Amino acid sequence: MAVETGSQRPPGETANEGPAASRTLASGAWTLLKRFLTLREGSVIVITVLTIVYFSATVDNFATSANFKTLLPYFAPVAILAAGEVYLMINGEIDLSIGAVYLFAPFIFYKINNGGVPLIAALILALMCCMAVGLINGVFTAVVGINSFIATLGMLLSLEGLTLIISHAQPVDTPGTNVVGGLTTFARTFGGGTYSELIWALVVVAVLQVVLTLTRWGVYTVAVGGNRLGAAEAGIKVRLVIIRNFMLCSTCAALVGVLEAVRTSSVQPDPAGANEVLFDGISAAVIGGTLLAGGSGTVVGALIGALFLGVLRDGLIIKGVNADYLSFYLGLAIIIAMAANTYVGRVRKGSGVG
Amino acid sequence: MAESGINGEHVVAPTAASDDVLRVEHISKRFGPVTALRDINMHLRKGEVLGLLGDNGAGKSTLIKTICGFQKADSGQMFLHGQPYEPHSVDHARKLGIDTVYQDLALVDELSVFHNMFLRREKVKKPLPFLSNRAMRSEAREALDDIGVRIPRLNVPVARLSGGQRQAIAVARTVHSEASILLLDEPLAAMGAKEGALILDLIQRLKEEGRVSMIMVLHNYVHVLTACDRVNLIQDGVIALDKPTSETSVEELTEIVVEEYRRARQAARAAGG
Ligand SMILES: Nc1ncnc2c1ncn2[C@@H]1O[C@H](COP(=O)(O)OP(=O)(O)OP(=O)(O)O)[C@@H](O)[C@H]1O
Numbered sequence: 099m100a101v102e103t104g105s106q107r108p109p110g111e112t113a114n115e116g117p118a119a120s121r122t123l124a125s126g127a128w129t130l131l132k133r134f135l136t137l138r139e140g141s142v143i144v145i146t147v148l149t150i151v152y153f154s155a156t157v158d159n160f161a162t163s164a165n166f167k168t169l170l171p172y173f174a175p176v177a178i179l180a181a182g183e184v185y186l187m188i189n190g191e192i193d194l195s196i197g198a199v200y201l202f203a204p205f206i207f208y209k210i211n212n213g214g215v216p217l218i219a220a221l222i223l224a225l226m227c228c229m230a231v232g233l234i235n236g237v238f239t240a241v242v243g244i245n246s247f248i249a250t251l252g253m254l255l256s257l258e259g260l261t262l263i264i265s266h267a268q269p270v271d272t273p274g275t276n277v278v279g280g281l282t283t284f285a286r287t288f289g290g291g292t293y294s295e296l297i298w299a300l301v302v303v304a305v306l307q308v309v310l311t312l313t314r315w316g317v318y319t320v321a322v323g324g325n326r327l328g329a330a331e332a333g334i335k336v337r338l339v340i341i342r343n344f345m346l347c348s349t350c351a352a353l354v355g356v357l358e359a360v361r362t363s364s365v366q367p368d369p370a371g372a373n374e375v376l377f378d379g380i381s382a383a384v385i386g387g388t389l390l391a392g393g394s395g396t397v398v399g400a401l402i403g404a405l406f407l408g409v410l411r412d413g414l415i416i417k418g419v420n421a422d423y424l425s426f427y428l429g430l431a432i433i434i435a436m437a438a439n440t441y442v443g444r445v446r447k448g449s450g451v452g
Numbered sequence: 453m454a455e456s457g458i459n460g461e462h463v464v465a466p467t468a469a470s471d472d473v474l475r476v477e478h479i480s481k482r483f484g485p486v487t488a489l490r491d492i493n494m495h496l497r498k499g500e501v502l503g504l505l506g507d508n509g510a511g512k513s514t515l516i517k518t519i520c521g522f523q524k525a526d527s528g529q530m531f532l533h534g535q536p537y538e539p540h541s542v543d544h545a546r547k548l549g550i551d552t553v554y555q556d557l558a559l560v561d562e563l564s565v566f567h568n569m570f571l572r573r574e575k576v577k578k579p580l581p582f583l584s585n586r587a588m589r590s591e592a593r594e595a596l597d598d599i600g601v602r603i604p605r606l607n608v609p610v611a612r613l614s615g616g617q618r619q620a621i622a623v624a625r626t627v628h629s630e631a632s633i634l635l636l637d638e639p640l641a642a643m644g645a646k647e648g649a650l651i652l653d654l655i656q657r658l659k660e661e662g663r664v665s666m667i668m669v670l671h672n673y674v675h676v677l678t679a680c681d682r683v684n685l686i687q688d689g690v691i692a693l694d695k696p697t698s699e700t701s702v703e704e705l706t707e708i709v710v711e712e713y714r715r716a717r718q719a720a721r722a723a724g725g
């Protein structure tokens with residue numbers, strides 16, 4: 099759980115309460131290292147750094163700024179998706195419809211804009227439509243009582259179908275991007291600029307991590323995921339917390355959908371691509387140290403998980419790995435990363451570190 | 453058959469004393485085919501500690517959860533300080549000054565000790581509602597020191613604590629709230645002798661201050677006789693005994709329960725034959 103990561107521990111209550119003077123420098127450094135490794139994000143950071151080192155050493159043009167720019171779209175969108183998903187997974191729920199929302203959002207944005215609504219307003223309306231999708235997911239899960247896996251699986255299919263219906267399965271040009279003579283401010287801000295998606299990702303992750311760690315919303319999210327009955331007994335409005343998080347998750351997915359549509363300046367009605375987005379989002383969250391069982395998770399971890407996935411995919415591609423092998427290697431790497439996570443998690447439980 | 457009462461005594465509807473802080477009248481509650489509460493009449497005086505006894509499954513927790521607003525009764529009324537009282541949520545009841553230690557403690561394993569202590573009563577900063585962790589931590593520390601329970605670190609998730617420590621946190625949380633009526637569902641269940649004594653001392657102190665009134669579910673008759681002013685026994689969904697503890701004894705309470713077992717066994721045998 100993020101609420102007790104090392105950084106906030108006040109000086110008086112550290113793991114070692116022994117007299118500071120008697121501690122040697124070496125043991126201090128060792129404590130720090132141990133503390134780092136047992137951070138919830140520690141193992142994914144180590145794995146990601148190792149992966150980066152490996153590719154830098156074995157692939158010539160990996161550690162270049164050009165490649166860094168290639169890498170960005172692999173990871174920034176996934177980080178935003180995973181950030182929203184982390185909230186739901188901490189709640190003990192899951193949202194499988196993020197890929198479908200990602201697909202749906204730019205089309206609805208296109209339709210609204212085509213109806214004569216200015217770009218920014220159309221974007222906001224599109225995000226609100228997708229927020230309503232989250233509301234529906236939340237109501238089915240928290241009020242009607244359908245398992246969220248099933249409810250959002252249904253949403254995934256219906257929304258992908260709906261997208262195909264309203265788009266007539268035809269791609270369209272993303273509004274605001276087809277201007278001759280360079281990018282408009284709108285396009286530069288919402289995905290078109292080189293670092294636009296990265297900045298969005300960093301902002302979304304930072305805000306959501308702060309909300310998770312330092313606000314009631316975050317504490318209630320953890321409480322509902324950790325002990326649903328207990329949370330209700332304490333007076334927490336469990337349904338409201340779950341619905342709110344579904345809405346947050348859908349909004350994140352919608353934002354990514356629009357950012358990607360603006361970046362590529364076309365909206366593709368491609369459910370297969372959307373499903374890949376879904377897998378990446380959930381993988382990043384899980385690799386980042388969020389438990390599917392609920393009660394625990396970190397948004398920053400999900401960002402690093404997304405970076406890991408991006409580096410891996412990018413590195414394998416530059417290395418010239420055959421496309422058929424790519425998925426195979428990715429899958430293996432995810433399992434190995436998860437195994438490392440679980441192992442470190444066990445060590446963390448054993449040690450005295452939160 | 454339960455209406456006939458036990459040992460010939462029968463409990464009448466509660467006398468509406470003017471210093472009743474809480475009155476419960478004809479409360480009933482069913483769960484599908486199970487009737488947990490049939491017709492509960494009970495009252496709690498100001499500053500009083502009322503012990504609630506009953507077998508497993510008698511409906512003690514159900515009654516507590518009905519009073520604290522966690523679940524609604526099927527029928528009946530409640531009165532708080534003489535006013536009709538219909539809690540529609542735990543928050544609502546808490547706002548009216550009722551706070552609860554649940555039998556299952558309602559702690560979140562993943563949250564730290566102090567986050568649990570302030571669950572749903574978090575202290576936040578202004579103008580942005582960020583948690584004041586520092587303030588909560590130091591206040592939690594004070595509350596726990598006040599009881600005398602030793603929990604070295606308040607930053608650790610409560611999953612790491614022992615059963616007794618967890619229970620101490622749940623009790624401290626409720627006692628430390630601003631509530632004037634405390635409902636404690638088996639607050640000593642997981643406590644060793646020493647911690648149990650600490651909690652009993654705390655309750656004694658609260659009683660002397662006279663600010664709060666308490667309903668306490670207990671299984672240990674000695675605890676009932678030491679800590680409570682009055683004892684109620686739930687049987688067959690009604691309050692079957694209502695006596696000041698000064699007028700009863702461990703022997704009498706044991707006798708009642710033994711008697712109850714004997715009748716139950718007879719009833720079972722009669723049904724079987
Ligand atoms: N949420 C519920 N759903 C269904 N049945 C319930 C529920 N809560 C309680 N019951 C039933 O109501 C009856 C009374 O339960 P309750 O928990 O109030 O007993 P109790 O007196 O607190 O027992 P114990 O001493 O074991 O804590 C039991 O038969 C129980 O099975």
Ligand SMILES: [Mg+2]
Nearest residue numbers: 512513514555
């Ligand atoms: Mg009970």
